[in-house]
Amino acid sequence: MYNYRFLCDCPRCVNDPSCPSQLDLTPPIIQVHLSDTQKDEKLDFLEQLYHESENQYSTEYMSGDNKHFESIKMANKWLNNAKEFYAPLHPHVFKITEFLGRVYAESGEYKKALKYFEKTVQIMDMVFPEFWFRKWDVWIAILLNNHFDNKWDDLINHLYKNHWHYNRNNCESMIVQIEYLRDELSDKGLNPTDIIIGLDDDFLKKQEINAKRKVIELSFQDKEKSKSMHNTPRNIFFEEALQGNWDILPVNPQKQAEALRKKFKKKTHYSKGQTHALEEKLDSYIEKQEIKATLPKLFALYRAFLTVSLENMDNIDDSYGVIGDLSISVFEKYLELDWRQLSIDANGYFTDIVKYVIWEDYGVTDEVYPAMFSKLTKSEIKEIDLLLQTEREKLIKHHLTYQAENALTILGSLYAKNYLFNKFIPVAKEMGTREWKRILILSEAAEKKKEYKIALSVFDVAIKESGYHIEYLRKEYSKLKARINKKS
Secondary structure: OEEEEOOOOOHHHHHOOOOOOEEEEOOOEOOOOOOHHHHHHHHHHHHHHHHHHHHHHHHHHHHOOOOOHHHHHHHHHHHHHHOOOEOOOOHHHHHHHHHHHHHHHHOOOHHHHHHHHHHHHHHHHHHOHHHOOOHHHHHHHHHHHHHOOOOHHHHHHHHHHHHOOOOHHHHHHHHHHHHHHHHHHHHOOOOHHHHHOOOOHHHHHHHHHHHHHHHHOOOOOHHHOOHHHHOOHHHHHHHHHHHOOHHHOOOOOHHHHHHHHOOOOOOOOEOHHHHHHHHHHHHHHHHHHHHOOOHHHHHHHHHHHHHHHHHHHHHEOOOOOHHHHHHHHHHHHHHHOOHHHOOOOHHHHHHHHHHHHHHOOOOOOOOOHHHHHOOOOHHHHHHHHHHHHHHHHHHHHOOOHHHHHHHHHHHHHHHHHOOOHHHHHHHHHHHOOOOOHHHHHHHHHHHHOOOHHHHHHHHHHHOOOOOOOHHHHHHHHHHHHHHHHHHO
16 A cells, blocks of 8 residues: 655645545556656656746746746646556646646636646545535635625525525535535634635636626536535435335335336336336236235335335326326335334334325325324324424424425324324414315314314414415305304
8 A cells, every 4th residue: 555645735734734635546656567667767757847847836936927838838748747657646646736727727727727626626536525625615615705704694595595496406405515514614613714715816706706606596507516415405305205214124125125116117207108007017016025925024015115106206197197096005005014013113113104204295195194193102192293393393494395394284184183182273373374184184173072162273373374275264264163153
């Protein structure tokens, strides 16, 4: 193993000599067909040219030569000769590449500067990405420094206000990048200004244009995103809902999921005319697997199907509803399985299924999931209540409003199914009139048990809050009053 150590000029290295700029290269020289003499000669040549480039730059700098023609020429000559001789991550390759980016920027050739800076970043990302400032970080730092008084929340709130409803995916990705950088800098005791200290003023002015376009206007494509920008709360939570809690089951559904995924065509959209054949293929597979399946294997089979069907729904025109109907049938079967017969933790079981229901967005679970709230113990009700409250708070925190509303709706169903009348009015007030059905469910549950005062109060508190369904709920409120008056 060959170890090299060098310090870059980033604020981390300047402020902290222990910056882990440590490269492990095997081997440092990759042109192995050369003889030892040839290697030595080329090493001497490259070492001499490397130092001559540095000296030439110093001479130009001292003489006021801002074009740096000779040092640029020598550095490019070094790179051409070092290609396929030094390993790609050799520190000299990094330093010369970074040098060219910096010198091109000083000479005003910004396109070339960006080309070499991006190559430098690629090297750093491969070696120690957590300690390197990427182009997104520079752009964010410029905006924070020049337009938001280095106030992170002001930049984040600006993006939420201007883009959340119209460019949600890019908005979420950018906010993740901003929060990632904020945490990263905080851990090192740095601030955004540290990123751009020492950078050329003309270069910063050019980059501010890019910063406004990429960060403020969110004009970028998926291929331009950093790794962290793909890990949005939406993507993370959705993945958790799909299969993040499978370890609670006696038989992990992964094997069944892989088999089911093979039943779908790769990267192919299913027209509505193709869905019957797909439904028959999936249903046939499930029926064959059910024949000799034990209870643990049935859990794995049905849970795997729920995930794989949801993964593929965006690629299916289910106008005839056959895939939806099959999914509903499987979900019903899954809830009918007695999880208490297995060594499944109650909290783990409900965490898995509740998260799935929150993120399932095709109506597959809507009419079915309340069945899982039957025959609960008091402790299980408390666990599910806390789970839903916690999930909702988390979703609200990350501005995942639609899923937070789903969690609130499910919470109302839990209360209605178990006649927790002391919870009805507070949850109805939170629900307001944004949706209508969940208010009716609460009121009808109270009416069924002749708790008429509570049934009326559910409507009363809900219609005091604005929402799309306020007029419809007012009409239903009047009908309820009429029914109660007839009974009294």
